[in-house]
Amino acid sequence: MSGILSSIAGAFRSPAPRQPRYIGADDAVAIDGWLMGGSDKGAFSIDQLMELAGLSVAQAVAQLYPLGPRLDKDANGVKRKRDNERVLVCCGPGNQGGDGLVAARHLFHMGYAPSVFYPKESKGEIFPRLKKQCENLGLPLIAPPSSGSSSFPMAADAQDVAFRRAMDNTDVILDCLFGFSFKPPARAPFITVLDEFKKTSKPILSVDIPSGWDVDSGNADGTGFTPDALLSLTAPKKGVRAFVESGGKHFLGGRFVPDAVANEFKLDLPEYPANGSQVVDITWRKEYRPASTSSRVAAWTSAVLPRTRAPPTASIPTSGGSSARIRLEDPLALLKDELGSLRHNITSLLGSKHPALDTIAKYYFQAEGKHVRPMVVLLMSQATNGLSPRWTDVELRERGREQDRREGKGRGVDEPLEQEDVLNDDNPSMMQRAKDLLSNPLSILSSSPSSSASSSSSTDSSLNLLPTQRRLAEITELIHVASLLHDDVIDLAETRRSAPSAPSLFGNKLSILAGDFLLARASLALSRLGSNEVVELVASVLANLVEGEVMQMKGNMPNRATPMSPRTASSSLAATDPSAVAAASLSGNGPTPAIFEHYMRKTYLKTASLIAKSARATTVLGGCGALQGWKEGERVKDAAYEYGRNLGMAFQLIDDMLDFTASAAELGKPGGGADLKLGLATAPALYAWDEFPELGELIERKFEREGDVERAKDLILRSSGATRTFDLAAAHSQAAIEALHRLPESDARDALEKIASDVLTRKK
Template sequence: MRRWSVAAVRVSCQPSSSRTSPTPRFSRTYSGHTQQKRSFPAQSLATAQHAEPFLDPPPPLAATSHVRPDPYKLLAPQLHNVRETLLNLLGSAHPGLSEIAKYYFLHPSKQLRPLLVLLFSQATNGLGNGWHIKRWAAECEGAGGRSEELDRPLTRADVLNDYNPSMPDHTASFEDSFSLKAPPHPRKLPIPPPASFANNSPVLSSPPFLLPTQIRLAQIVEMIHVASLLHDDVIDKSPLRRGTLSAPAAFGNKLSVLAGDFLLGRTSAALSRLGSNEVVELIASVIANLVEGEILQLKSIHGEELGITGAPAVGREYFNIYLQKTYMKTASLMAKGARAAVVLGGCKEGEIWKEIAYAYGRNLGIAFQLVDDILDYESGEAALGKPGGADLQLGLATGPALFAWEEHPEMGPLIKRKFQQEGDVELARDLVRRSSGVERTRDLARNHADKAREVLVLLPDSDAKGALEALTERVVKRTW
């Protein structure tokens, strides 16, 4: 296995010799998925092209013994900062809208998605060929990567007929007619330092360094997640969200939908400031995935009444749609958020680091949702703030029920009629208890978590890498 070294990277606004390196060469394609025995086959995932062969496969999760950094403790100050400063992005001229938009942010949160962004940032910063430019932009005034530049009001001061509490009076006021104002001459942009190819190996930034753009990305992915919760709770008619009133129950459906839309608008403006077209495309595709996943879920529950054709007909098709929906509604944001973090750190086309981030996030996200679906059937469901069998009551057949169908054919008619008849939910829960559905779903979650951990072998050792490894274990073992 290649040996990696760690050295400090220093970059200034003055043109200077800064380290970049050729992309490491790898000799074999790595596939991030294996078939699960006794189960419907999950869709295969080619996680990284040109991957370096493993010397030995990593041991299964249960066999690991060395202590790894706690991911939340490792980045506790940064996560606290992300949460505190995030509220500054939500300002609106309508106090009620701001209140609803902030509603879920003020409740306890796992912050898993921003955690992934920050961990992959620390685990890869310095490795990409474009790192020296990103580090320079984070420190040089006018380059667009400093915190002060990212924190300017999201509504531009020169945009006609817009309003925000932090806007200057000459733009915010509607009492006077808007007069033509000549724009200032564009400021000459600083010139980035030239590249140097003095080193032949990728080197991690030391000490670990987070770019302001990566911190802002962590906030953006959390805002998108919360926007999806606001919309989901309206669609699902959920009265509770983790033990407290859901936003629709507290404020009504219309305001909750509008608050979710407002959050997505704010994220779009914040996203454009990050200075990467690739990152904009990645995160924009996440929003599309969330909608596509919700359509898949609606099709499986209310397809006929909504006029959505193509409802699944057989068991395997149900399972394939279930995994596809799981990726779109949960794993997509984790996978593409992690990949975007690595891109912001200077990883370019053809470098392995962003492939690792995507493969890890996809597998971890699917494992996370599979465990979430298990908790709906176990005693830990109370920690989720929803009644037992909530998915069944919504008409959803998740992993445990679909696996139980293989062992108990009488589950099929219940799934196809969406558990709508009296006694269907109770019977379905009993069939799941009498089957190996829960354990098989947990096995599938372990399989995805194992694959997430395996791809990390290609990263140089660091505390962030150790924390990412620890996270694969915590996701499977969690009871929250």
């Protein structure tokens, strides 16, 4: 079997059980209603369901905290305690309390020594009977005296004292206080109980939802306790998602759920074990999306909202109850496989039937690039996916789209929206891809990264990225390369990435056309992402790139007709007025603030805009868009944008510095003041001008005279221009990191931080 086939087969043999859908409180109530509904529904009685639920609770205890071997009596003839023998079953006032009573009975018959804490008995005839069954077995019971029994005088806090003593003496605590009908905040007498849960170091197994957590939003404010393990009944509730996906021990019970209800509520249930067990261990595994990337609503809340009490990670529970997160040594390794697929996909996007266009369009993609822009998009996606309450819907919709595509039924991000003959877009690579998909839907597993999450070979880096986000990453690289093609024509560059530049190999005309072609393919791909907000953002990048290029061409051009007084010019006006340079240099002074602003604005337009807006756009795809109705989404989008903007500024400033301080060999393109030869005064030159006013004259005439470039270079190298440029870049790098810190902690955030700090130490 070929490698690809065996890896596909491997993916289908995978023993990792399926992850069920997270359901909201509304769905939980509806499912309960269905199960207990009349003849056309489930037709279960409440006793039956409680019996099954309670049995699954007891079985989960047996698996998680196995009973130690039976021991001989000690020298005094006293029975010795077995490991994990003592289980304190804490029962609440609703049906979940009934589950607890049933579980206590089963645990006793399994050999455990359970005690029952039942501070508020439920109404309904079933509960006294369940309680009586426990009393019949002689289980210690901490409960208010039943009404009608003799009122023997009791201390007011007798129940609390008994409960605390039981907590001290137990091995394991069972949290059967509240289930899906709980509405926070907890009322007495449960407040003190939940406080004790928070304080204890004993393992707590929570049933359905850790008591005190909101069923839908979980432990969002970080005030709840974190259990050692969770047993979800029927299907996990939305509120436990962060716990589950941070690797918390997670079992599922509910082997009685008929297919009809599972299908109706799209529960996506896993198989239960062949041995008849009522529970299945569905603890999150590496095969699923990584813990750090999904549904960190809790962490996000504590990261951005003023009522924050704990640092962001404190509310991301982990299996051991501790919140420590292991930092990856090289967080960028997260993207190793992704970038390989990116290059492959870009090549597919660029196919053309016209051989010359095909060759030149793909030319710059053959050389290894740094792929900074797509990397930022992919990592920002990971760092923010799951934050939006819309995330589940977005993810489900895209998963559905991919599924349809795999089945040859509908449109994925590759399929045209219009009829092919109307589009008249001859891309042989994409046609081949479409054919492959139809003839062998599984080929998607090997040819596209968008479903690599299910391929076993790339599990470590299979991220919870949406297909649209991957495509956006590819689009950013297409736009970037298009701008390189156009730049190399404008700058007359002879080399690029240590090889002949495209214009020097293919000529200016073809290079410009190839750049246009890339932009056209990027636009086509953009339209298929299905988000107008993203189209708007990325289309404005295209305009910015051209504006920046024009500013650069015109920016230093002297215009003696409209002299201005240096340093007094209104900065907003002068920022776009090229005459400012001429005026300043004529006066023999250094550059005005307006000249510097002009340079910074150009830098934003030419470099930072693409990184900033694509970082923002990917958060829109992940559910933070203006039309997705989540107000907090603006803050996520802004953090992503500010990160990208500052990273882009730092990146270009260092690029401009390296033009003076690095050799051409190190850069792989002309260096040693190449910008001066193009007549451009970048940050190091502007800072040097501040120290050596005579530089103004050379800048004004764009270093055109014999010896100008050498003289300018000499002055710049003698000045602190390079150092000040570096300092400015460092400030932007720091600002990027600060923007990032408004997002919750994650491996992806670490990787983005590394990119922002590595920018300062790069040599090319």
